[in-house]
Amino acid sequence: MNNKIRCAGFGGQGIVLMGKLLAQAGMMEDKHTTFFPQYGAAMRGGTANCNVIVSDDDVASPMVETPDVILIMNGPSLDKFEPVVKSGGWIFYNTSLIDREVERDDVQVVKVPANEIADEVGSTRSANMVMLGAVAEKLGVVKVDTLIKALDVTLHGKGEKLMNLNREAMKRGAALAA
Amino acid sequence: MNNKIRCAGFGGQGIVLMGKLLAQAGMMEDKHTTFFPQYGAAMRGGTANCNVIVSDDDVASPMVETPDVILIMNGPSLDKFEPVVKSGGWIFYNTSLIDREVERDDVQVVKVPANEIADEVGSTRSANMVMLGAVAEKLGVVKVDTLIKALDVTLHGKGEKLMNLNREAMKRGAALAA
Amino acid sequence: MSDRVLMKGNEAIGEAAVQAGCQCYFGYPITPQNELTAYMSKRMIEEGRVFIQSESEIAAINMCFGAAAVGMRTMTSSSGPGISLKQEGISYMAGAELPMFFVNVMRGGPGLGNIAPSQADYFQCTRGGGHGDYRTVVYAPSDVQELYDYTFLGFDTADRYRIPTMIAADGILGQMMEPLVLTEYKQPTDLPSKQPWQLGDPSTQEPIWMTSVHLGEGKLEAHNLKLQKKHDLIEANEVRYEETMLDDAEIVIVAYGTSARVAKAAMLKAREAGIKVGMFRPITLWPFPNPQLNALADRIDNFLTVEMSLGQMIEDVRLATCGKARIHLHGRTAGGVPVEDDIVDQLKKILASKGDEIIRNF
């Protein structure tokens, strides 16, 4: 099962939101789920990453030591998490900001030009949504539809314009990975 | 041995000083000695009492639970300590301020009109010295001479007039008990 | 499962407190419990109740003292350094027998340490970091739902015994999100609706004296012996724990909070590898489940204590088991979280070891 996920990137890239949305969607699909931001040593200006588990069974440990899937939004995060992903696991990475290739050959790689697609949609800040759409479509951790519903809960109260952009970005990510 | 002593009286009667002098004198006679003021629950305006042990041997516990000797300067203190003195022990009490008799018949009683004698000497406040003189002379816990020397150490720096009054009061106490 | 909400641990505690009728919250910001203070600042004011961000942790605990004295359900929260500062006040509340519920979302210490998760305040929580003979009841939930549920219980136990109670959570529990069922709070029927001790109540006749000071010979000792009776009663009645896969176990992990969750995952892995391991999870750290662990030690030779501290809970496990078994330690500190495989490895080492050897991971 591809249920242990780690999302990572720069501080401002909405990494925590990615994790929350996955967990929210997981819950809406009646799954067991935990979300835990790695806040430990991170300071202002640092990098952000979080642990998400979406599972049919009870979640014992919320720590994702050996992720099945990593969602990587920037270069330093790829350097950090490429080595720990499970053999046979998945690396989704943002080719807009990362110009190197994945080195491991025992993992499956999905390249997502997240910023570029987000730019096309009209909002660079929605790059994280593109990534989510891609992983949902590709691996079915949660359904894209549920993710879109989760948006309404998690971003409750944000303007409709932003919501539309986010939805659109997710769909584009999904389309890319289909 | 008559080496466990409890002194008790009003706050202003110099009870703690009595204890200190006994301990100081004991030390000057190369004995083992401990002094411990019962400061526990006492508050301003309350009563004062202290534990003194003067011994040829090492002093284990500094607590005087069952005194061999009690030096009692006022009425309430007699009420409190008469019951705890050891059978066969000694009660020295200040008849100037206590008009009742000791009720126990298994103890030895020395009546000391301490305030009156002190008044005669010229200083009501030296009543405690009278009492000390009496117990030293009677029981030889420490020598009267040593007590007088102890005065110089413990009250170092007080005026010579006061010292003389104190010495005189001690001697008068000793004379009374001789 | 449809009425579940996804909630952060810190916020789950806050919402439970609001539901449980917490009337006054006093707190001072500190990571990793900030979301709790922020949540209370919003919800308490929405509900027309009392929220103050105090000038310090010391002010907060003393505000609790005042509010509890007038009969309010009262709460504060902090993390290590702030809880240290509250020790005098906690001791005062215990001494005056005032109920209060408080939370320590533990981070790395000693000193300023870091803001990573930790369980290194175990001694402070269970032995009373303050002065004097007193205890506080310590709950150690291990998921968001339990944070919510034990907040209810924390308030009730505090009122029932007139004692400060607390939740000791590590930073992961405070920061993580999980689905939560927002159950409704029901006040236990044995709790009075009005506290008999409350001050400033015009309907009481005699003046009340509320204090932790007891001068007069023997008065404080008598008071403390009364507290001791209460402690004995709590030890008899309030122990909570969870047992997992003990039936056929040959070795038992003892762990609480997030450590227990990692340990459980490790246990499942170890079982797959054929190791007959079970788990005992204390939910109350004080009173500690002594009789239960003691009984277990009659048939188990090896226990592995897993904790995010360098050997604190292990003392309680050793005390509970009275030398009947070997008690090993898997300790991490200051943000280090136990790793499943490390635990499994240690289990294997222990089972392979002989004699009296005690195995610790550091």
Add this chain to the structure above:
Amino acid sequence: MSDRVLMKGNEAIGEAAVQAGCQCYFGYPITPQNELTAYMSKRMIEEGRVFIQSESEIAAINMCFGAAAVGMRTMTSSSGPGISLKQEGISYMAGAELPMFFVNVMRGGPGLGNIAPSQADYFQCTRGGGHGDYRTVVYAPSDVQELYDYTFLGFDTADRYRIPTMIAADGILGQMMEPLVLTEYKQPTDLPSKQPWQLGDPSTQEPIWMTSVHLGEGKLEAHNLKLQKKHDLIEANEVRYEETMLDDAEIVIVAYGTSARVAKAAMLKAREAGIKVGMFRPITLWPFPNPQLNALADRIDNFLTVEMSLGQMIEDVRLATCGKARIHLHGRTAGGVPVEDDIVDQLKKILASKGDEIIRNF
């Protein structure tokens, strides 16, 4: 015996500190240690050293932090409530590995309690009432001479290991007078005359960073494991204790401080009554004399812990003896001082009892 002086315990500590070259004292008044602060206010100024009556105990401990950081021999003192307030600061000093010597002249707690003698801060002293994984070295003298002598040692141990050390004395020890030999302090040769860590020293080249904060993944854990090594070393090297009449003993009293003195008197009484009782007196409460007591438990079936608290040191005795013996408790609290005859009675009861029964006096 001619160069003896009669001195109060509190003042003996003060004079020893002055002799040991204490350069900075910071304190705040509290009974029953006031004579110590007053003594220092006089002597330190006489010696041209630093004395500040700070605005609070918290300020005092943080002044210690500063003074220790610039390489000064530093000291503070207080009693229960004040020591509780210092817990955050003590944890900081332990975390930053700054040496300091401090004194708790214990009084009745919890809360304001009373000013009578007590040993109820045992847990706080030995388990670190503050947050995080740290320890302080705890000396428990039992007469005025020892108060003096262990003050020397307290300063030296603090410097040697860069750790806070303390004397835990009950109020009786602080208040009592006994003859004292004013021995001369000699700085151990292994201690550097100048501390390598001192800040603000123009002769050091590289800027120094002095802190208890360690962010960055794993940094604090590494630091804490280093502290743990130090703790292991101290446990191996610094244990102190006294054994009395153990050779033929059938039952052993474990007690410290004033309790040990009363217990010793009780032991002598009990011996007169034909009871073969001995005494084990821990002088360091942390590190606790675990191996020594453990070895003793190989041949002794019954121990009686005598303490002026309701069952705190007994945990260490139980941990040390690992279930090999029955550990009984004679506990008094809040100004209650054990009474010789009560102890003798309990010894008799224990010797008459059978099976696993544990006898406590309350």
Add this chain to the structure above:
Amino acid sequence: MEQQVFGMPKAMKPEQTLYCPGCGHGVAHRLVAELVDEFGLRDRAIGIAPVGCSVFADKYWNFDVISAAHGRAPAVATGMKRGRPDSFVICYQGDGDLAAIGTAETIHAANRGEHFVTIFVNNAIYGMTGGQMAPTTLIGQPSQTCQLGRDAAMMGHPIRVCELIKDLPGVAFAARGSVDTPKNVLTVKKHIKKGFQNSIDGKGWSLIEIVSPCPTNWGMTPRKALTWLRENMLEHYELGVFRDCDAGNGGGA
């Protein structure tokens, strides 16, 4: 018909105090009690006994009393008053309690304009612990911890609390009186009355400082102490009203 014009207030218990002869706490207690009676507050008044000689205020006041930790009375008062706004809270503190260890709590309760009254007994010494230097000890005044007299360079200056807090917007009233003469005692009573009224009206925090003798720790007879107070303390601690929200100089929260 003969009338009693001075007697024991109802809000006072008949108990005799444990205070030393001539101690200023006695008068301060009585004034508070008289006003509790006059305002009819006995059933909802809560007094806070601080850590200091007045820790036993409960033995004397005939209404609810709570004992706070040293210096923390303003925080305790805040908790009570916020929790139960219909209570009437009297925070009674000594100078060590209020101006040393409790400085932060005092300033922030003042700044929040908490609706309680603080009675501040300034006797320039730590009474209860046996005469150590207080934040208000005068320059040159000896104490157990400044045996040669307070030295400004080493120990700082005696703090004037009214002056320090008077401009905080939460302060409704701040005044300093003394108990050295009948007239001054009556002025103190007026100050306390004003404070009580402010508190009832929800106007913010009121501080009534009372310069007060501690004969025991000053090492003087009571009458000598009063003279010393007049000649030394009143020079540094000017009497008067420093803030009165009704007198157009701001205040209230």
Add this chain to the structure above:
Amino acid sequence: MEQQVFGMPKAMKPEQTLYCPGCGHGVAHRLVAELVDEFGLRDRAIGIAPVGCSVFADKYWNFDVISAAHGRAPAVATGMKRGRPDSFVICYQGDGDLAAIGTAETIHAANRGEHFVTIFVNNAIYGMTGGQMAPTTLIGQPSQTCQLGRDAAMMGHPIRVCELIKDLPGVAFAARGSVDTPKNVLTVKKHIKKGFQNSIDGKGWSLIEIVSPCPTNWGMTPRKALTWLRENMLEHYELGVFRDCDAGNGGGA
């Protein structure tokens, strides 16, 4: 010949700060470092990093630095300065640190006239913990713990530290500046210089308050933050010198 007229002070490490874009701590750090250089104090200067965003000052300052417990920097500074009078101590604090939890330590160090300099960065918010209300948060200003804006009746008023402490006799210098314009930055530097000189001359305690932006927790772009600072903070926090012992308005200890 071309000369460098502005560059990196020696007392600054070349490291890049972890501060957010536009954070006021950067300028404050630099001014301190420039003056440490100008006075030639690098070998005996000790900076105190408080608990707040500037807890990592050691990474930036190229002289000895110590990290104090939250709010206790003035006590730590006192211990260092008394223990080693020839050291030069710079106490650097945020508003939560100095004016909330550290109120008592601040006031008493000021009152004792300790010979160190305090740099007080007032950004009206708790930066490090993510934007909670500070004692200096303005009325109406929202924060994590006053989401509807600070309400005076419930939460008290923003504290003006310079005004509060200026009359304590131990204070040698107290001034408030801002880092919103080059001119104001230069004035702040003058203030700090004055403080340094006082400290060297043993004249007592000097406080330099710096009104400073925290764009992140104010939820604004840096430039928006500067404008907001000018339009809102400077109204409540008047700039100027509140105490100068050399200007004939007292001070020194």
Add this chain to the structure above:
Amino acid sequence: MPRIEIDVDRCKGCGYCIEACPQKILRAAEGFNKMGVHPVETFDPEKCTGCTFCAIMCPDLVIKVYR
């Protein structure tokens, strides 16, 4: 006629009332009270104006005044 009533056993002998009385009709008595102090007495009661000054100054609620 104005008069005062002295609760002799409460008097701690501080002398504040003596100092305060404008009529100068108070003094320390010869004898001792329960606490061992010389309590206050009035030696010229007719001169009392009932001004209450003595009572106002008394820290120990010793004096009642009637008019």
Add this chain to the structure above:
Amino acid sequence: MPRIEIDVDRCKGCGYCIEACPQKILRAAEGFNKMGVHPVETFDPEKCTGCTFCAIMCPDLVIKVYR
């Protein structure tokens, strides 16, 4: 000739220098630096008077000034 030197990779793009320059010769560059922000650049360097205002305002020690 007065001039400034910009340590591009330190610039966090706050824009304080842009606001402060009396000559109005600073602006955000098109490209990104290592931190992903548009660093400051000067588009009319000859106009620089070396007044140092930009450097004084910079929280990040990005700008050196030469005269």
